[in-house]
Amino acid sequence: MFYFDDFYGKKILKSSLLSDYNCFFTTREFVLTSKDRIDLEKTAENNRLFLKEKLNAENIITANQIHSAHTEIINKDNIFYDNTDALISNIADTLFIMNFADCVPIILYDKTTNTGAIVHAGWRGTAQNIAQKTILKMQKELNIKPKNITALIGPAIGKCCFETNADVFNQLIINKQDLSLYEKKNDKYYIDLKLLNYNQLKNAGVENIDICSYCTCCMSDIFFSYRKENGKTARHSAVIKIKRG
Numbered sequence: 001m002f003y004f005d006d007f008y009g010k011k012i013l014k015s016s017l018l019s020d021y022n023c024f025f026t027t028r029e030f031v032l033t034s035k036d037r038i039d040l041e042k043t044a045e046n047n048r049l050f051l052k053e054k055l056n057a058e059n060i061i062t063a064n065q066i067h068s069a070h071t072e073i074i075n076k077d078n079i080f081y082d083n084t085d086a087l088i089s090n091i092a093d094t095l096f097i098m099n100f101a102d103c104v105p106i107i108l109y110d111k112t113t114n115t116g117a118i119v120h121a122g123w124r125g126t127a128q129n130i131a132q133k134t135i136l137k138m139q140k141e142l143n144i145k146p147k148n149i150t151a152l153i154g155p156a157i158g159k160c161c162f163e164t165n166a167d168v169f170n171q172l173i174i175n176k177q178d179l180s181l182y183e184k185k186n187d188k189y190y191i192d193l194k195l196l197n198y199n200q201l202k203n204a205g206v207e208n209i210d211i212c213s214y215c216t217c218c219m220s221d222i223f224f225s226y227r228k229e230n231g232k233t234a235r236h237s238a239v240i241k242i243k244r245g
């Protein structure tokens with residue numbers, strides 16, 4: 001179950017599945033990156049300093065997200081990953097974030113080994129199975145068992161607002177019989193990106209999944225929405241700090 005919580009006076013969103021971990025989603029009140037909003041640059045910079053101080057971390061590791069299916073395991077020498085849409089780490093005390101405005105943010109965490117990952121799954125990443133690829137990489141390269149992974153599918157654009165044309169629909173929906181995944185109205189398709197990612201995680205062997213019902217476009221007073229704000233927006237973030245085992 002998702003619930004709003006307070007991070008030293010700033011509103012964040014957490015899940016009861018990882019309530020004892022530093023794994024959460026930020027809101028408009030706690031912007032860490034501004035990207036298309038120059039006016040928020042200073043606020044975001046101050047908030048990053050605040051986050052590092054409160055979580056007692058030297059760096060905030062992040063990536064330049066490009067809607068790919070490229071995943072990286074964080075190494076100690078690199079704090080910025082170019083052209084990467086999922087970051088994975090099993091290094092104690094590592095603090096890392098990825099940034100979102102409508103795309104699906106996924107936090108993965110294995111409590112038995114203290115290994116975490118953040119996935120950025122927009123429609124392109126979802127079509128390229130980035131969530132499933134991240135699980136496979138954790139399994140192959142770090143010996144993580146999918147059944148030990150807890151997954152949080154965070155706030156993202158919902159089926160209510162993710163209107164697409166046939167081109168995007170055909171790339172995303174393989175099984176057109178599965179009417180839980182989309183609705184068709186006139187010539188438009190309304191697609192459930194969160195459910196598509198949920199299915200990918202299930203297929204990869206993840207059993208413990210919390211899925212957030214909030215739509216970022218409907219709730220743009222709390223989260224950032226690229227679609228609602230016509231691209232002129234900042235980002236909310238998914239945050240993980242790896243626990244020391």
Ligand SMILES: [Zn+2]
Pocket residue numbers: 157158159160161162215216217218219
């Ligand atoms: Zn909506």
